[in-house]
Amino acid sequence: RNGAQSEVPAGTKGSVGTAPFRSAAGPPPTGAACVFVVRRDQDIYMETLRKLFNESHGIFVGLQRCEEERAARARNAQLVQVSKNYRSVIRACMEDMHQAASNSAFFFQVSILSAMELIWNLCEILFVEAAPAGPLLLRLLDWVQLHICDVDNMVREVLSSENPSKHKLFWNVVDIFVLQGRMDEARHLLSKEAIANPTSMKMYKILDDLMKKMPLGNTQTLTEMELKWQHWHEECQRYLQDGTFASNSHMESICKILLGDENAILEKKELMTTWYHFLVTRLLYSHPTVKPMELRFYAQSSMDMFLGEESSPEPLDTILMAAFEFELHQVIKECSVALSNWWFVAHLTDLLDHCKLLQSHNLYFGSNMREFLLLEYASGLFSHHSLWQLGVDYFDHCPEYGRVYLELHIERIPLNTEQKALKVLRICEQRQMHEQVRSICKIMAMKALRNNRLGSALSWSIRAKDAAFATLISDRFLKDYCERGCFSDLDLIDNLGPSMLLSDRLTFLGKYREFHRLYGEKRFSEAARLLLMLMTAHIAPCSFWMTLLTDALPLLEQKEVIFSAEQTYELMRCLEDLTAGKLDRQKFQDDDVETMKVEMLRLALARNLARVIVKEGTLEGS
């Protein structure tokens, strides 16, 4: 089984039969027939990802269940918190993977998770939080700072060296701080250079001053900010044109960056590593009050400038671009294509739907995009031997098709132990899926019956309130009794309780056993009454009447008269009914034993009648 697992190329999601599968064990020997195990949704079998699925399931259910805040701002804060929770789950998973193993498969997976977090973070800024102009840039700066990790290593290296300003990476670090808008840290480093190199003190002081005065922050209105920024920009311009920094090329390039000179920024391409970093830096130093809707223009041009002619955009770039262009559906579509698992798009779309950002974009078969993605994701979960339990909650929150999908999937879960069957049953019962309850109980009851566990079988039919099956079980018991002359599983029959009423046959079984018990306790008149009642109230099946009448024989033959005249007449009537019916059917069968039985019964009944008439006619006492 394991030998035939194969690599599914990224992008296909386990469609059966269309992708070419290659056996990992090499080409099959010629002539041998091979069976390939097709696995849908390879990713969910990764153990490290299971934590992701479980934790995000908790967040998802929490989001669906939590009450909507009335105030828009509170609601917004709530949704941003949910988004942050999702992201921290992704990060925790990445951490685990880092620590878990160091083979290539994990590196690949970690990079995918990292990309997912990057995209999610951007979507959170642009769509969930919907940061307005002003705070928007700050969020984007945080976003960039969070995802370019090499900086920290470099910084550590430089700071821990003896003479930081002489380190070869010193100016790189300063540059990157400036590019990321981390002014305080840049100034701190620069001060070390100033101390080491007193000749550049004057230049340093001016630069430091410029950097300190740079307007950042969202504590002012947009117009105020723009005004301040304009002033500051002009000041920088003056210093540059005066040639203040002419003697130090590093400082001069920093000043040019502060002025938003695109060429100067582009020179630091290696430090920024990505076009979106370039975009944010550009915005920081030329349009800090950029509005969300304006992002698209800058994004496109940034990408073109950064990538130039040599490289073409990768899938991640396309997705981010779609996000900057506020094309939500495009983002989701691109992610669906690029990623091999529905997890990301399903949860992101659900969150965006809660932000009321997705119009009901009806797909051609009627459900909307959120529901479609959730259904796909949950169906994938159901194909997993263990994660199916998570899928249930996802189906619950798909209003249109969720229930139908659940009904179909839940019947197909293999039930190898009773405990698993009980859990599945509980899920069905909680959702009033009566068909499925009946079907599962029937399966379990049938299995129990085949294994001769009659008590278990009865327990399952009671759960499903399945009268027909209860009748079947009772017939089995009665058959056993007829064959062996005694009851098996007395502990069950003696303790049926109210469940006896589930089916007529079961009631008969219980009462018949009670008859035997009464007889054993020598409570003959009660036993007699019960026996008669079983026949006259038609609780007993016709096939059993002969047995019942035969059981009456010892009662009739007792020294003491038990049956009253009325009762004896009733018995005789029953006997006649029985033989009359039989005569029609068994004309050609001359069953000696049967006829003898009937004869004996008639004799006993007649004798009893005689005795009881005399007894009842005699006056008591005297």
Next chain:
Amino acid sequence: MEEVCARFVSQKISKARWRPLPGAALQPPDLFATGSWDNEDNRVSVWSVGDAGSAGLNGEYQGEPQLLCDIRHDGDVMDMQFLDQERIVVASSTGSVTVFRHHQNNQTLSANHRWENAHYHADQYTACGGAACTGVICNNPEIVTVGEDGRINLFRADQKEAVRTIDNADSSTLHAVTFLRTTEILTVNSIGQLKIWDFRQQRNEPAQIFSLTGDRVPLHCVDRHPSQQHIVATGGQDGMLSIWDIRQGTMPVSLLNAHEAEMWEVHFHPSNPDHLFTCSEDGSLWHWDTSTDVSEKPSFLHQGGRSTAYISHSTINQSVVSAWLSNDPTKDRMEITNLIPNQTLSVNTLDVLGPCLVYGTDAEAIYVNRQLFA
């Protein structure tokens, strides 16, 4: 009750058990074992909690459970019990019972002994699937197991064959077993019966049978009061907690409406038996506390706490002191607390020892609370 450490373990936990403390040990337990279910590759794992030897700032042991070792297990782990400090007996859904040994020196687990076909359906040719072993209980060196085949086995840890087997002890599935006395056990089955079996008797019949009143709802778990051996608690499929007095009558003394779905485990606290814990398929874990001092106070003066509830009893002659059996309305105030704030999937198992509680869920997480009575 705030110090709960959670850990996601990528496997659905079916059983968790604390390692028993030796003799008169005063420190809290620091090691527990778990078993998983519903995996293609199930595992029995051993975890440690708390920094070994170093206390935190205020003396509390913090930190997530750390995995010490694990071993592959064939079939779902249906039940698990520590035989002694080093050996764990595990019941499997394949019908086999395995004794694992935990080697402390190199932190590994190894399978010590296995009874392969402890539980099976009689006629192997027409049998439809295997019979799971559903419950196991130990009293060193004796091990008693019960299963879906209605069979009861008595093993000794060092012997290859079963000491005693009661075939067809029950016509329905036996869900759980526990020791009543050293030679007597209690079993519960899926037609709502509690049975006492005496191993000193040679005949294969239960010594006594108790039934639920009303509907014969299957019973899933059973536990005996640690000091007053006539008090037994069982949990049913409808989430109802039943308290029985086995010295009298054949019906339960109290029926307490508890959970909304199957109650999987019920445990009296071994050293504070006024406390009872139950966990259920509906995702909740309840702490039942009868120790609140309510002797002579009128009801309106009593400080409620989270949720106080009156219990409905059927009248039974009481000469017992235990709060579990008492019938006095002003006295039987019980505090019931749900220990899980956001419940999602089923809590399958719990174990409690000293001040520590461990529970495992179908959401593939283990939770440890080391300050239960803080």
